[in-house]
Amino acid sequence: MMSPRVQLLLILAAGAIFLVVFRELGPSGYQLGLLMRTMILMIVAIGLNILIGQAGLVSLGQAAIYGLGAYVAAWLAVRHNVSFLPAIAAAILASACCGAILAYPTVRVRGAYFAVITIAFGLVFENILIEWLSVTGGSQGLIGIPRGNVFGVVLTRPIYFWVVAVCLFFAFVVQYNIMHSRYGRAMRATAQSESASRALGINLAGMRTLAFVISAALAGLAGGLYAFLNLYVNYETFSFFHSVSFLLMVVLGGLGTLLGPLLGASILTYIAEALQNLREWQIFAFSVLLAAVMFVMPRGIVGSLSDLYHHATSRARRREAEPWPNHQISVEPAALMAEHQTDAALVTEGLTVRFGGLTAVDNVRLSVYAGTVHALIGPNGAGKSSLLNLISGFYQPTSGDVLFFGERVGGRQSHELARRGMARTFQNTELFGQMTVLDNVLVGFHTHYASTLTETLLRLPRFRREEFAFRERAQQLLCLVGLSDYADDEARHLPFGHQRRLEIARALALRPRLLLLDEPAAGLTHGEIEDLKRLIRLLADNEVTVILVEHHVEMVMAVSDHITVLDYGKVIAAGTVADVRDNPKVIEAYFGRGNLSLKRPDRLLPEPVEIGGAK
Known part of the structure; x- marks a missing residue:
């Protein structure tokens, strides 16, 4: 399979050849203008693909941001005689700022709420264009935009063709560099599992705002180019209908794919031209055609063809079960050190959480010592997972x-x-199911990257060094949990036991000082549980403190250094394995008061067994 870099070079080479051949054929002025409009719409679609295909945020106000870029460039050129490059730069900046302002309230909601907010923004913007006569020219718009010039060269239509082509090239490379970087992985992660993303140190609002700003900046670039192509702007070009058209371009081409926005924009633009003779039946025919394509190719044209290609070329291969944990792979402790060294990794002081009239965790005092395995056990509903959510910041x-x-x-x-x-x-695995196994682990390294967004977009040396190093380390972590043979598979296709392994490997990519395991043995076979025991002790031996919530009592006894027992949100017992095993309150919590007469606490909690020399 070709590497992403080779694919990018082939796509760019094919695009360059097409543009050169097209120009050599001597197209008419109408054909040249239509292709330029198509390329400008491709830029808008690329930006929207980053927002929807990567961050999972459906915007129906993209035409308004596109229009903002066009009006800013046109207003500066007409009213203040600003030249082409400063006007385009202002269009990009104004749209990016608008995207950041709009993102602040909107990225905190999802789904239909997000779409409704962007629809409202588009409708308000359209009314502003009509009513603000002194600036926008009202329904007439802004006319008489001078033809741009760059360094004294007048941008005639043949020259402007190459200017638009260069801008499209720039937008496409931005899309590629975002998708194949920690930013793209983080955006996809936030779209697929918010809880897992937060647990890996990703700021959801910050990452979605970044996607919104990049999308808006590209829309502003396209708007500025459109203004200098048409030499006038009018509100009708930036209506809600056009926002829907942009969305359809991305969906038709294939969400989250590199070529999808280009293909979708091309098809919709040229089909609209071809159906013009149908007049009032144009929208009906267009809708039927679009629905038919989407019925046959539900993942869009590029996405569906890509799936068919992988299905046709992939061969079933036998995967050997790899032993895990692989003791030849080291476990990296966190490089982040506390300002004040202490023997206690975690201390809770009277921790309490109430949900209405229900007290889920009641005045819990807990001390977890560094480099140990501390188990939290108790009956169902005892408050174990709630306490874990309090410790990890998911509950306040x-x-x-x-x-x-x-x-x-x-x-x-x-x-x-x-x-x-x-x-x-997590108790229920929170993997990024539509990302590969390797990318799942790479998301865990997100907070350890030092390269900036600029370095990422320009592919500067520090970005390349970090990407290579973290990919190598991710492969090692997959080897640690016996999943190196599954690196290129989507996580959702893994067997359940392998998904548990992957979740642990991803958590270890964070280089944790404290690892919280919420029922990691649930759903595992006996052999997998034995492997999990060895892994937990291996982590403790490598100075990773572990808090273990688990119902598998034999496993708890085998790996734990200390145990805390909860019942109805309260601590009823704490101490070593022997202390807890013989505690009457623990027996009562599990079996009820009537069973205290059995006098057989050893039947509840078995004797600890040795695992690699540790008890």
Whole structure:
């Protein structure tokens, strides 16, 4: 299979050849203008593909941002005689700022709410264009835009053709560099699992705002180019209908694919031209044709063809079961060190959380020592997972505090705690199902990248070094959990036991000082549980503190150094394995008061067994 870089070079080479051949054929002025309009719409579609295909945010106000770029460039050129390059730069900046302002309230909602907010913005913008006569020219628009010039060269239509082509090339490379970077992986992660993204240190609002700003900036670039192509702008070009058209371009071409926006924009633009003779039946014919294509290719043209290609070329291969954990692979402790060294990795001080009249965690005081395995056990509904959510920042405490290596972190957001070295898995696996196994682990390294967005977009040396190093380390972590043979598979296709392994490998990519495991043995076979025991002890031996929530009592006894027992949100017992095993309150919590007469606590909690020399 070709690498993404080779694919990019082939796509760019094919595009360059097409443009050169097209110009040599001597197209008419109408054909040249139509192709330029198509390329401009491709730029808008590329930006929308980053927003929808990567970040999973459906915007129906893209035409308004496109129009903002066009009107800013036109207003500067007509009213202030600003030349081409400054006007285009202002269009990009104004649209990007508008995107950032619009993103602030909107990225905190999802689905239909997000779409409704962007629709409202588009409708308000359209009315502003009509009513603000002194600036926008009202329904007449802005006319008499001078033909642009760059460094004294007048941008005639043949020259302007290449200017638009260069801008399309720039937009396409931006899309590629975003998709194949930590930013693109983080955007896709936030679209597929918000909880897992937060647990890996990703700021959801920040990442979605970035996607919105990049999308808006590209729309502004396209708007500025459109103004200098048409030499006038009018509100009718930026209506809600055009926002729907942009969305259809991306969906038809294939969400999240490189070529999808280009193909979708080309098809819709040229089909609209071909159906003009149908007059009032144009929209009907267009809709029927579009519906038929989407019925046959539900993932868009490029996405569906890509699936067919992979299905036709992939051969079933036998995967050998790899032993895990692989002791030849080292476990990296977190590089982040606490300001004040302490023996306690985690301390909770009277931690309490209430949901209405229900107290899920009640005044819990807990001390977890560094480099140990500390188990939390108790009957169903005892508050174990709620306590884990409080510790990791997914719940905000009603009262009490949390000290993480001596630092007070109670009430902090989960992504902030993850950046301090607190990782976790979930009771129900929270994988990024439509991403590859390798990319799932690479998302775990997100907070450890030092390269900036500029370095990423320009592919500067530090970005290349980091990407190579983290990919190599991700492969090692997959080898640690026995999944190196599945690196290129989508995570959703893994067997359930392998998904548990992958979630642990992804958490280890964070280089945690504290790892919270929420029922990691659930759904595993006996052999997988034995492997999991060895992995947990291996982590503790490598100075990774583990808090284990688990119902598999034999496993808890085998791997734990300390145990805390919860019942109805309260701590009823705490201490070593022997202390807890013989505690009457623990027996009562599990079997009820009537079973205290059995006098057989050893039947509840078995003796610890040795695992690699540790008890």
